[in-house]
Amino acid sequence: MEVVGTLLDKLEFDTPRIFVRGVLEDSETGPLRDFIEKHRREVMDSGQLIVDFQDSTGIDSVPAVVLYGFFKELRRAGVRVRIENSPASVESIFESLAKFDSRGMEERRRSSFREVVEAFGSSGYEFAMMIVSLTRFLFETIGAFVQLIMHPLKIRWQMVLYYMEESGYKAIPIVAVLNWLLGVVLGYQAGYQMRVFGAETFMPALLGYSITWEIGPMLAAVLVAGRSGSAYAAEIGTMQVREEVDALRVMGFDTFSYLVTPKMMALLMVMPFLVLLANLSGIFGGLLAGTLFLGLPAETFISELGKALIPLDIIWGMLKSIVYAVIIANVGSFMGMKVRGGASAVGQATTAAVVLSIFMVILADALLSLLFVHIRPGLSM
Amino acid sequence: MKVEGLQGGWGEQLVLDDVSFSVEKGEIVAIVGKSGCGKSTLMQHLLGLVKPWRGRVVFRETDIWSSPEAMQRARRRWGVTFQSGALLGNLTVIENVKLPLKEYTDLTEDEIATVAYSKLDTVGLADFADSSPLEVSGGMQKRAGLARAMALDPEVLFFDEPSAGLDPVTSAHLDDLIRSINRSLGTTVVIVTHELASIFAISDRVIMLDAEAHGIIARGTARELRDSSGDSRVRAFFRREAAEEGKDS
Ligand SMILES: Nc1ncnc2c1ncn2[C@@H]1O[C@H](COP(=O)(O)OP(=O)(O)O)[C@@H](O)[C@H]1O
Ligand SMILES: [Mg+2]
Numbered sequence: 244m245e246v247v248g249t250l251l252d253k254l255e256f257d258t259p260r261i262f263v264r265g266v267l268e269d270s271e272t273g274p275l276r277d278f279i280e281k282h283r284r285e286v287m288d289s290g291q292l293i294v295d296f297q298d299s300t301g302i303d304s305v306p307a308v309v310l311y312g313f314f315k316e317l318r319r320a321g322v323r324v325r326i327e328n329s330p331a332s333v334e335s336i337f338e339s340l341a342k343f344d345s346r347g348m349e350e351r352r353r354s355s356f357r358e359v360v361e362a363f364g365s366s367g368y369e370f371a372m373m374i375v376s377l378t379r380f381l382f383e384t385i386g387a388f389v390q391l392i393m394h395p396l397k398i399r400w401q402m403v404l405y406y407m408e409e410s411g412y413k414a415i416p417i418v419a420v421l422n423w424l425l426g427v428v429l430g431y432q433a434g435y436q437m438r439v440f441g442a443e444t445f446m447p448a449l450l451g452y453s454i455t456w457e458i459g460p461m462l463a464a465v466l467v468a469g470r471s472g473s474a475y476a477a478e479i480g481t482m483q484v485r486e487e488v489d490a491l492r493v494m495g496f497d498t499f500s501y502l503v504t505p506k507m508m509a510l511l512m513v514m515p516f517l518v519l520l521a522n523l524s525g526i527f528g529g530l531l532a533g534t535l536f537l538g539l540p541a542e543t544f545i546s547e548l549g550k551a552l553i554p555l556d557i558i559w560g561m562l563k564s565i566v567y568a569v570i571i572a573n574v575g576s577f578m579g580m581k582v583r584g585g586a587s588a589v590g591q592a593t594t595a596a597v598v599l600s601i602f603m604v605i606l607a608d609a610l611l612s613l614l615f616v617h618i619r620p621g622l623s624m
Numbered sequence: 625m626k627v628e629g630l631q632g633g634w635g636e637q638l639v640l641d642d643v644s645f646s647v648e649k650g651e652i653v654a655i656v657g658k659s660g661c662g663k664s665t666l667m668q669h670l671l672g673l674v675k676p677w678r679g680r681v682v683f684r685e686t687d688i689w690s691s692p693e694a695m696q697r698a699r700r701r702w703g704v705t706f707q708s709g710a711l712l713g714n715l716t717v718i719e720n721v722k723l724p725l726k727e728y729t730d731l732t733e734d735e736i737a738t739v740a741y742s743k744l745d746t747v748g749l750a751d752f753a754d755s756s757p758l759e760v761s762g763g764m765q766k767r768a769g770l771a772r773a774m775a776l777d778p779e780v781l782f783f784d785e786p787s788a789g790l791d792p793v794t795s796a797h798l799d800d801l802i803r804s805i806n807r808s809l810g811t812t813v814v815i816v817t818h819e820l821a822s823i824f825a826i827s828d829r830v831i832m833l834d835a836e837a838h839g840i841i842a843r844g845t846a847r848e849l850r851d852s853s854g855d856s857r858v859r860a861f862f863r864r865e866a867a868e869e870g871k872d873s
Binding site for chain 2: 481482487489490491494495
């Protein structure tokens with residue numbers, strides 16, 4: 244089939260005509276465009292166009308929309324366009340094109356700059372609302388926690404033990420190894436730079452302080468958030484999807500004391516020890532870096548460290564870890580509880596749980612550091 | 625049990641408005657309607673999972689929403705079977721059935737086991753006691769959920785879409801089970817479904833919801849609604865059943 248439009252003998256017709264024969268198919272879109280290009284000027288000048296479907300039985304959507312675009316352009320330029328002898332199938336295609344004519348433009352408008360700004364605004368608003376409901380959640384957990392502390396027989400010890408094993412015991416290797424590695428790296432880098440001033444004997448003090456006050460607790464918290472915060476969100480989220488949480492509620496169980504407080508209690512009990520482990524591993528890494536790379540004998544390292552550190556350094560990290568434990572258990576559980584819908588919502592919840600709990604842990608750390616940095620006397624080197 | 629002037633929905637979206645009905649002791653009431661008409665929403669309000677905007681859900685002369693204690697008392701006398709069975713995935717089937725018994729009775733371990741196994745036997749699952757809920761079929765999960773719901777001999781049993789996701793034979797089997805529990809124990813049953821076969825098989829009374837009406841558009845027995853409803857929406861809903869019956873005969 245072809246586009247026959249030899250824009251026509253002006254002797255026979257005073258109006259340019261396009262004849263369409265047979266079915267105007269997809270594959271003829273290219274020739275159609277060329278044809279339009281070629282005759283545009285001519286049609287514009289004559290001020291009229293007739294498209295005659297007399298011998299046609301149909302038109303595919305792609306050439307139709309090209310033709311439709313041409314008509315629109317012509318009409319805008321004041322050219323009269325008439326479609327003649329079109330079969331019902333062709334007519335209905337043009338009708339439906341006309342109906343959805345401005346959709347593309349609307350969509351584009353919707354994704355305009357203003358939309359983007361609005362999206363930012365509303366996601367900021369949503370974030371704020373989420374923090375509000377997270378805070379409410381936290382208070383409920385603490386309420387349930389206090390209740391349980393007053394009635395210790397009601398504590399689900401079996402679950403607490405289970406989570407202590409999952410989140411504490413099983414985290415020991417990764418916490419130890421990563422902190423040790425970081426201790427080696429930090430010790431080496433710090434010592435290497437300080438050696439320029441012949442000050443490498445200060446390395447143990449600096450390393451010990453950095454690890455016990457920041458790196459040990461923080462790395463332990465990040466690892467626990469990644470391992471357990473996500474696991475809590477996934478566990479509770481899956482239970483939401485499978486209606487298990489609703490089932491617990493209609494059986495009269497308090498979902499906080501059943502699902503949330505055992506996790507928080509477990510983390511409260513294991514986190515301080517994970518932090519202690521992180522500190523010791525990190526310091527041990529530093530010691531190794533000293534002896535291996537800096538010629539700093541182990542005895543010197545230990546005595547320097549002993550001079551610098553005070554008991555508060557160890558205790559402080561363990562205290563901070565209590566705050567971290569509350570954050571991680573609650574953010575993980577909260578994200579799980581928020582799950583609605585299907586499996587993909589669970590995936591999003593686990594990601595959100597990790598990101599938000601790390602964010603909150605760092606925020607809490609910053610606040611605590613600002614508030615309490617002065618409680619420690621200066622390093623004595 | 626009575627529902628009075630209940631209005632409810634999600635966020636800003638009104639789903640149910642001024643819904644009132646009552647359920648008599650020992651009857652099976654089916655709440656029916658097309659998808660999206662608010663059956664699940666109504667169930668959430670009835671079960672005390674989502675607070676209605678307005679209205680009362682009265683059980684034994686008390687609005688369950690009036691206080692946490694009232695809610696707890698009602699829940700103690702209710703059993704709920706969820707669409708998916710909602711068995712706790714980290715426990716075995718029998719542990720799931722034991723759960724309410726452990727929580728609410730002072731029976732010994734052995735007594736709890738005896739009761740739990742007998743409930744599981746009622747639904748024909750005694751052989752699967754030690755399986756994980758995740759490794760038995762969908763129909764079995766629902767039956768196990770039913771056993772758990774029956775653990776404390778509830779006065780009212782609620783079912784959310786018991787037929788969903790089941791083949792017709794399994795679904796009919798579950799219907800028989802519900803009917804026989806209702807007959808032998810006198811348990812009141814409230815069942816949400818859009819499965820016409822179930823509606824005809826087991827319900828004493830039908831309450832039909834509609835999305836546009838935000839509430840009840842018809843009530844009566846299934847046959848009354850099919851044969852003599854003046855409402856075209858009701859007829860349309862039941863017409864498919866007529867077609868199916870024609871096909872069967
Ligand atoms: N968890 C929910 N959150 C928000 N909206 C919901 C939720 N469940 C149902 N809806 C909305 O409530 C309306 C009624 O749905 P639903 O009660 O699930 O109907 P049915 O169970 O009869 O199919 C629908 O418009 C649905 O989108
Ligand atoms: Mg539903």
